Amino acid sequence: xxxxxxxxxxxxxxxxxxxxxLLGVAWYPEQWPEAQWDHDxxxxxxxxxxxxxxxxxxxxxxxxxxGVYDFGWMDRAIAAAARHHIVVVLGTPTAAxxxxxxxxxPDTLRVSEDGVRDEHxxxxxxxxxxxxxxRFAHDIAEQMAKRFGHNPDVVGWQLDNEYAADSFDxxxxxxxxxxxxxxxxxxxxxxRRWATAYWSQTYDNFEQIPxxxxxENPALLLDWKRFVTDTWRSYSINQIDAIxxxxxxxxxxxxxxxxWFDGFDAYTVHQVLDIAAWDDYVDAGEDYDWVDNAARHxxxxxxxxxNFWVMETQxxxxxxxxxxxxxxxxxxxxxxxxxxxxxxxxxxxxxxRAAPNGQEEYHGTLLGADGTPVPVYREIQQVGADFAKxxxxxxxxxxxxxxxxxNDFDGRWAINFQRHAANFDPVAELKAxxxxxxxxxxxxxxxxxxxxxxxxxxxxxxALNVLTDAEAAQLKAYVEQGGHLVLGxxxxxxxxxxxxxxxxxxxxxxxxxxxxxAQFYALDKTVPVVGAAEQGxxxxxxxxxxxxxxxxxxVLHYGKSNGWLDDQPAVxxxxxxxxxxxYVGAWLDDGLLDRLTASWLQEADVHAPLPGAPQDVEVCVRxxxxxxxxxxxxxxxxxxxxxxxxxxxPVLAKGAASNEVSxxxxxxxxxxxxxxxANR
Ligand code: GAL
Numbered sequence: 048x049x050x051x052x053x054x055x056x057x058x059x060x061x062x063x064x065x066x067x068x069l070l071g072v073a074w075y076p077e078q079w080p081e082a083q084w085d086h087d088x089x090x091x092x093x094x095x096x097x098x099x100x101x102x103x104x105x106x107x108x109x110x111x112x113x114g115v116y117d118f119g120w121m122d123r124a125i126a127a128a129a130r131h132h133i134v135v136v137l138g139t140p141t142a143a144x145x146x147x148x149x150x151x152x153p154d155t156l157r158v159s160e161d162g163v164r165d166e167h168x169x170x171x172x173x174x175x176x177x178x179x180x181x182r183f184a185h186d187i188a189e190q191m192a193k194r195f196g197h198n199p200d201v202v203g204w205q206l207d208n209e210y211a212a213d214s215f216d217x218x219x220x221x222x223x224x225x226x227x228x229x230x231x232x233x234x235x236x237x238x239r240r241w242a243t244a245y246w247s248q249t250y251d252n253f254e255q256i257p258x259x260x261x262x263e264n265p266a267l268l269l270d271w272k273r274f275v276t277d278t279w280r281s282y283s284i285n286q287i288d289a290i291x292x293x294x295x296x297x298x299x300x301x302x303x304x305x306x307w308f309d310g311f312d313a314y315t316v317h318q319v320l321d322i323a324a325w326d327d328y329v330d331a332g333e334d335y336d337w338v339d340n341a342a343r344h345x346x347x348x349x350x351x352x353x354n355f356w357v358m359e360t361q362x363x364x365x366x367x368x369x370x371x372x373x374x375x376x377x378x379x380x381x382x383x384x385x386x387x388x389x390x391x392x393x394x395x396x397x398x399x400r401a402a403p404n405g406q407e408e409y410h411g412t413l414l415g416a417d418g419t420p421v422p423v424y425r426e427i428q429q430v431g432a433d434f435a436k437x438x439x440x441x442x443x444x445x446x447x448x449x450x451x452x453x454n455d456f457d458g459r460w461a462i463n464f465q466r467h468a469a470n471f472d473p474v475a476e477l478k479a480x481x482x483x484x485x486x487x488x489x490x491x492x493x494x495x496x497x498x499x500x501x502x503x504x505x506x507x508x509x510a511l512n513v514l515t516d517a518e519a520a521q522l523k524a525y526v527e528q529g530g531h532l533v534l535g536x537x538x539x540x541x542x543x544x545x546x547x548x549x550x551x552x553x554x555x556x557x558x559x560x561x562x563x564x565a566q567f568y569a570l571d572k573t574v575p576v577v578g579a580a581e582q583g584x585x586x587x588x589x590x591x592x593x594x595x596x597x598x599x600x601x602v603l604h605y606g607k608s609n610g611w612l613d614d615q616p617a618v619x620x621x622x623x624x625x626x627x628x629x630y631v632g633a634w635l636d637d638g639l640l641d642r643l644t645a646s647w648l649q650e651a652d653v654h655a656p657l658p659g660a661p662q663d664v665e666v667c668v669r670x671x672x673x674x675x676x677x678x679x680x681x682x683x684x685x686x687x688x689x690x691x692x693x694x695x696x697p698v699l700a701k702g703a704a705s706n707e708v709s710x711x712x713x714x715x716x717x718x719x720x721x722x723x724x725a726n727r
Contacts, residue, residue, distance in 0.1 A: 095431025103138025561596025
């Protein structure tokens with residue numbers, strides 16, 4: 048088992064009535080006659096729902112006319128929920144401005160990259176940079192905070208909803224120019240760092256600089272993403288500044304993000320938020336890619352490096368795939384437990400009950416239009432019953448990993464601007480490294496390149512394409528202090544301005560590696576990769592490596608392919624004291640990467656908590672200084688048996704302590720290293 052851990056956690060809810068593990072739903076009381084509320088809340092209570100999120104699209108009900116507020120209905124909705132032991136997260140409604148606002152102030156509407164102004168009727172039609180819109184957003188958030196900032200049943204705030212749409216309106220353009228001026232100081236510095244002699248791009252002043260998100264100088268494209276990031280950050284601050292003075296500090300502030308979405312750098316945006324929360328929707332199908340979803344949970348946990356919330360997830364199906372297949376019976380519960388296993392302290396279903404009309408009539412719900420439970424209600428009720436049993440055991444616990452994967456937005460953006468090999472999707476590449484790590488180490492962190500790496504035995508940076516000197520210095524120090532670092536292909540190719548590192552990859556780490564990339568090749572077929580006792584292949588991307596230090600060893604080399612790659616090094620490694628640096632120059636096949644991962648884990652002395660668990664049983668561990676809680680999720684459609692390294696006590700099931708567990712198809716087991724009182 049893992050050693051004792053003392054990492055922090057986020058028990059975000061501080062409310063006498065709120066259990067530590069929360070089941071919640073998105074509820075839209077504004078869509079229903081008040082006389083029906085109690086009926087709905089009674090059914091929520093019967094499903095062990097203890098949390099609702101309300102308000103995030105209800106601006107026209109909160110402020111029906113400019114400066115005229117109506118919060119009475121919200122007072123009553125919160126009080127009604129409280130009578131059913133349900134606490135509330137309030138959404139600020141800024142993702143859906145009212146029609147009076149956009150009609151009177153059309154300059155608040157967002158403008159697409161090709162210059163078209165949005166109109167009313169959908170949502171997210173505002174400009175995130177509009178000074179006027181921000182004034183309105185500040186005012187509505189402030190009015191809400193004055194009204195609910197001390198409401199004991201309001202546990203937190205969600206700002207807006209799923210930040211996503213950037214805007215190219217005049218405000219945004221002027222702010223981008225000012226942002227560039229601040230970053231570069233003067234136009235000469237920008238010209239030098241962007242290398243604008245290329246294609247006669249040289250600028251005389253900042254106003255000349257185009258505002259584009261595509262087909263532009265790679266430096267401009269990267270800076271636009273950074274500007275968008277800073278703009279969402281200041282968009283958050285605008286509302287946080289409105290809420291804080293009027294709200295109890297116990298009320299957290301968050302926003303709901305979207306998995307791998309790369310519209311902004313989520314690490315920067317989270318700097319100003321109290322907890323991370325994300326919306327967990329999966330690809331269409333009866334099952335889900337649980338390893339991808341595991342990685343997305345780990346990603347969300349990495350934003351604040353503490354427990355997080357699943358602010359939305361699907362009650363079986365959504366309405367926005369081409370064909371909206373419902374998750375097989377049992378998979379909704381399996382997903383809820385996966386979230387908890389990775390550090391979620393709340394799981395909320397979107398949505399409780401379909402609106403009587405509107406764009407999402409077909410979306411999955413817990414109640415039908417007639418107000419009676421639909422079949423998945425029972426499964427979610429089971430989740431609620433589980434949470435009630437396991438909450439006390441899991442309170443204060445968090446996953447603790449010895450290995451980390453680095454997710455870096457600069458690098459992902461830079462590769463996506465210039466893929467060079469169409470299939471080089473940086474997220475798919477990150478997951479290629481994550482999958483075997485997850486299978487073999489079982490508990491994995493996904494963190495920013497700026498995170499402290501202290502305590503990790505192994506760190507893998509799948510495609511750290513943009514590598515600044517400061518970041519390289521941090522990674523070098525990690526290796527020198529005994530850490531094991533693995534860099535994937537395309538790492539260290541670019542500097543902070545998305546320009547080429549003149550010394551070649553891995554740029555400022557080339558001297559540490561004692562080797563570098565001599566040339567890269569986009570592949571349209573596989574290339575053999577061989578080692579002393581190893582055989583496999585590379586796809587999509589292959590780099591011809593070159594050894595530059597006698598201490599650097601070739602781990603694998605290419606077989607016969609395009610002539611250039613024949614017999615050339617594909618993977619290099621160098622020991623530095625107790626640490627090591629390894630450079631993987633190709634997108635390797637899964638089997639080969641699996642075996643290499645095993646060797647890295649062995650070298651770094653990483654041990655899985657449950658070695659030998661079946662591959663389709665997910666092993667999650669949350670712990671604190673007192674105990675470890677193992678969560679096992681059988682993703683297979685057949686039963687599985689799992690041996691435990693020591694005797695553990697079942698939390699969900701009645702039964703004696705044991706060192707073996709049987710799992711039904713899609714079955715879940717929660718096991719405590721301490722004796723569970725209920726089983727005594
Ligand atoms: C989310 C959104 C919700 C709802 C849901 C449907 O992206 O935040 O408001 O639209 O999708 O799946």
